Amino acid sequence: MGDVLAGFHAAWEFESDSVLIRFERGIRTPKLFAALGERRVPLEAIADVTLTPGKRGTVVLRVVPRPGADPLMEAAADQLKESSDPYRLVMPAERGTLAEYYADELRARLTESGPAERFLVAAPEVPLQFKAYDGKASFDGRSVSFRWFWTGASSAKWKAGDQSFPVSSLSGVEWRSPEMFEGYLRLLRRDAEQHAQPDQDPAAVVFGLGYGPVHESLPFAAAVLAAVRVRSAGPGDAALAAAVPRRDPADIADRIRHLGELHQAGLVTDEEFSVKKAELLAEL
Structure with a gap:
């Protein structure tokens, strides 16, 4: 897939084997999101994807992690407030059709269900x-x-x-x-x-x-x-558990191309395009 879907406080990048969630840093961003920075969620760690109406003219795209796949959610044990759920992407309602497309695409790629035998999402870095x-x-x-x-x-x-x-x-x-x-x-x-x-x-x-x-x-x-x-x-x-995927320059170039297509189609703003492109180029 390789596309980017931006929402409030976060942007999701859909890759061939995972979803990369990048959280914004700012005074309005939930502090937990800012502390996490970004999270790579392998498709094998996802049980389902939902899309529901949100509050005040928004829609909410949510990835449902498999039980036992994410140490953060295991430690949280259902105690997180909805606004601090790192698996929710809140967007303006006018992006609902686009969000539905990505939800369907993502569901079609899911092959695993039930509890995970080991953690599949990386834990926060120490110290x-x-x-x-x-x-x-x-x-x-x-x-x-x-x-x-x-x-x-x-x-x-x-x-x-x-x-x-x-x-x-x-x-x-x-x-x-x-x-x-x-x-x-x-x-x-x-x-x-x-x-x-x-x-x-x-x-x-x-x-x-x-x-x-x-x-x-x-x-x-x-x-x-x-x-x-x-x-x-x-x-x-x-x-x-300790392995971290290395970035392929060709893969990054492909993501920039997809980002440009989204920008030309008016699905990504000028600011979102510039910020995301700069982030991708910095990884080369």
Whole structure:
């Protein structure tokens, strides 16, 4: 396909084996989108594509990821607000016919369904860190560290001291959105049962007003979860999870040609054409 479909806060590029989602950076862009930057979603990670009417004269094109295909959505566990869903592309209603065309084209290319056996969408890149209410969380790809704040940490956490958890010691991550009551991030350990409340558990950090925001704590949780899964997988699966497709100059040139056709047809504005063309040329 190789075409580009632009919407509010993002543009989708339809490639032969994936959809490349590029998020805008700006004060009106949801902070999670800006933090993610871009995401490449292989077709094998997609279960379905929907197109529905949106609010205030818009339409919404949405890719439905397969369960278990994306560490970000697995960590989110259906807690994201609709406006922060990275798989939604909101467009003016007048682009509805064009969106329907791409939805049909994309559906025709889907061959997989049901839960994925491994993560197919890349996790956010490390190192990552954020400030929770009771401590600072850091992840370097090999271990997660919690450094407690004297102003927020409980006596139980001070008694336990600062913590460091190798990925090999973890079985998963539990993330409760800071936009809900009593949000937190808890590391699930292989050799321990979690009975303590998050504010008393040295393997957890708690959120609060202005602490552990979604755009910081969720990518963090997703990266840790992906590392845990890769650590548990065999060497072959780990290599596949870490692989990043290289860009082919001929492929980029073809995308520029398709972009020009969309521009000439009036489906992409002058500004969208200039920005996207510059991005593509920068990759040569």
